[in-house]
Amino acid sequence: MTAASATVALLSAPGPTLADHLATHGPLPPGDAIAVAEEAGLTGRGGGGFPTAVKLRSVAGGRRAPVVVANGSEGEPASAKDAVLLSRAPHLVLDGIALVAGTLGAASAVLAADAARLPELAPHVAERRDRLPVRLHPVAAGYLAGEESALVAALNGRAPVPTSKFPPVRERGVDGRPTLVINVETLARLALLARGDSSAGDRALLTRRLERAGRLWVDVVDAPLSTPLAEWLPLDADVQAVLIGGYAGTWVPARTAARLSLDHSGLAAAGARLGAGVLAALPADRCGLRETARVVHFLAGESAGQCGPCLNGLPRIAAAMDLLARPAPPPPDLLPAVRRWCGLLPGRGACSHPDGTVRLVAGALGVFGPELDRHRAGTCTARVHRAFLPVPRRPR
Amino acid sequence: MTGAALWYLNRATGMVALVLMTLTIVLGTTVRRHGRLPGLPRFGVVHMHRNVALLSALLVAGHVVTAVVDSYVDIGATAAVLPFTAGYRPLAVGLGALAVDLALLVLVTSLLRDRLPRRLWAPVHLTSYALWPLAAVHGLTAASDLGGGWLLLLVLACAAATAWASLAALATRRAARPPSERARDAMAESVAAFAAGRPAGRYRNG
Structure with missing residues (x-):
């Protein structure tokens, strides 16, 4: 296979079933997740951007077998990439779990996602013959429910709120075991990297949000990080600023954003980080x-x-x-x-x-x-009063 | 030292220790209710609670030592910590010994608080509510001069203060909102404060 043909986008399988998955990507070869992550320089896609190899190593080789928690909770309202990934390519995520669990000798594996998504995931999980069965866990609603320690607290039967960072979950998490909480996209990227697709680590799922001629457009793309941001968003006079990363992210003026590339150093030039992969182009007619x-x-x-x-x-x-x-x-x-x-x-x-x-x-x-x-001075840019950024209204 | 001096010292330390314990409880419940004292920052109340408690522990130590050393009544060193083994008024002195034991437990766990899980420290600390009545009944039954007069009035005033502080702490605990609702409350309060031009952010997570 040539390098070019080995590059398969994360969402390229025609359907979510195991047959589609195997036809597109082939079976998962045996491999060492730490070596794979290290070689690709893979970073976490949950928002923190932490080096995955370091994270994997931090739970490996301890006295007790660790627990692997695949985090698909996606509390970020402006992000849809994890939901899209789980519905389009669940077996890449499950491959990633199997790879990581195998490398770490994990005691158990959990896939945490929104409760509404679990019924469609259950048959995919049941279809597989993994050595370690994956347990599905419904994540509580809320922006913080997917935070590492909040997720572990929920898995331990406590309220889904963040807890003290000492001891960290990598030392004592689910059932008191060392726990790896890792984003589902990171796992899917590991599954592609293990298959020799060396470019998988240099891409990122982006949730794009923009308005064209008054119509809202939201989609998820698998974008190479080396490309300019302007390739993925129309940064013309109809856009005044771009929200990069998500609700814990940064606003960048459209003119500045037009000069940026998506990689870490490119975004850092404007004080931004890719975070959870949200790119929202604020229309010029909003405040x-x-x-x-x-x-x-x-x-x-x-x-x-x-x-x-x-x-x-x-x-x-x-x-x-x-x-x-x-x-x-x-x-x-x-x-x-x-x-x-x-x-x-x-x-x-x-x-x-x-x-x-x-x-x-x-x-x-x-x-x-x-x-x-x-x-x-008593005036405002807003000509349109419809909200652009999504804010969930949820009963409490 | 003469027996009379020891006896006076014993009564005085006991009495002042009771007053300081009362103050400790009032300050402790103030901490619990996130209250303020005039002229003190909130952490000042915490420090005052701790320092007054340490001072009362010192006085209790003096009270115990003088009682043991004083040869007029038969209270041995073991009877000061082992309840109901004293030769002199075993029941009354025993309540005091019980209070001393509890105080030691509270003192040691609080000194080690940084190293203990909160789950262990908190219930032990709550036993201070039992400590005060034990000490007070010990005083009323063991001492010969609390039958009347202004000393008795002082003890009653302390009892009233302790009861008031405990009830206030209980009321605060019952009124506390669950954490999940605090953010919404704080939000409403901040918005109302800005609308009225008041300083915002007085919400307490207690």
Whole structure:
């Protein structure tokens, strides 16, 4: 096989069944997941971007056999890539689980996903002859339910909220065993890399969100990281800014985004990270501050209510953002106060929820600075009042 | 030291220890309720609770030592920690010994709090609520001068303060919202505060 023909996109199988999977990708050859991840320089696709080989090694060779948890919870409302991957190519994910579980000598394996997705996954899991059967686990609703320690807490029968980072789940997680919580896309990439598709690690699933002629367009693509961002989003006069990474991500002005490539150093040039792979092109007829305020409102409401800085800080910032998002002069000292609060929160919660939220806010206050001036003068960019970024409304 | 001095010292340390224990409980429930004292930051209340508790432990130690050393009544070193083994008023002194044991347990677990799981520390710490009545009944039954007068009034005032603080702590605990609802409450409070021009973010996760 030539290198070019060995490159198969993650979503290229014609259907989700085992037969489709085997016809497209062939059987999973035996291999060492750590060596495969190391050689490809694979990084985690759940948002953190942590080197996968290091993560795998951290649970390997301990006294107790580890537990592998494939994380398909995708709490990020703007992201759909994990859901699409699980419905289009579940066997790549299951191959990844089998590969990792085999390398680590795992005691058990769990695939965690939204409860609505489990009925369609169950037959795919049952169809396989893996040495270690995969247990399906329904993830609780909520932005934080997919956070590593929250997921482990749920698997241990406790409330699905983040817990203290000591001991870390890689040392003591599900049933007290060393636990590997790994994103489903990362696992699917491992399954392709193990088959010799060396480019699989240099691609990423992206959830694109844009509007063309007033119509919303959302899709998932498997994009090479070496390509320019502009190849995947139309960055013309109808787009004012791009949200990169997700709701814990960063706004970048469209003109800056047009110069960026998708790889780590390319995005880092604009202070952005690919995170969960969300690319949302904010139309020119919307108010970036209003969109951000809605998202921050949602994020503040998703606080687990455990840590003071998050519980007191985020609602305060969200309420202040509401005032800044209005086309009216805000209280005179509000903007400096919000900037100060944003500086007070990072690193002070059990999880990084406050860190991600203030990253979004601080970025928005910078990128939409001209909009802040317009609001102070009583005007607003927004011509269309329909919301662009999705915010789930869920009964509690 | 003369017997009379020891006896006076014993009564004084016992009495002051009871007052400080009362203060410790009031401060402890204030910590539990995320309360403030005028002029003190919130961590100041925590430190004050700890320091007053340590001071009362010191006085209890003095109280025990003087009782043992004083040869007028028959209380041995073992009777000070083993309940109901004293020669002098075994029941009354025994309650005191029980209180000393509990206090030791609370003291040691709190000194080791950084190294103990909260699941272990918290229930042990809750036994301080039993400690106070034990100490108070010990005082009322073992001491010869609490039959009346202003000392008795002081003990009753301490009892009232302890009862009030305990009930307030219980009420706060019952009123506490589950964590899952706190974020929404805090959100509503912040929005209302900004609308009214009040400083926002007074929400307490207690």
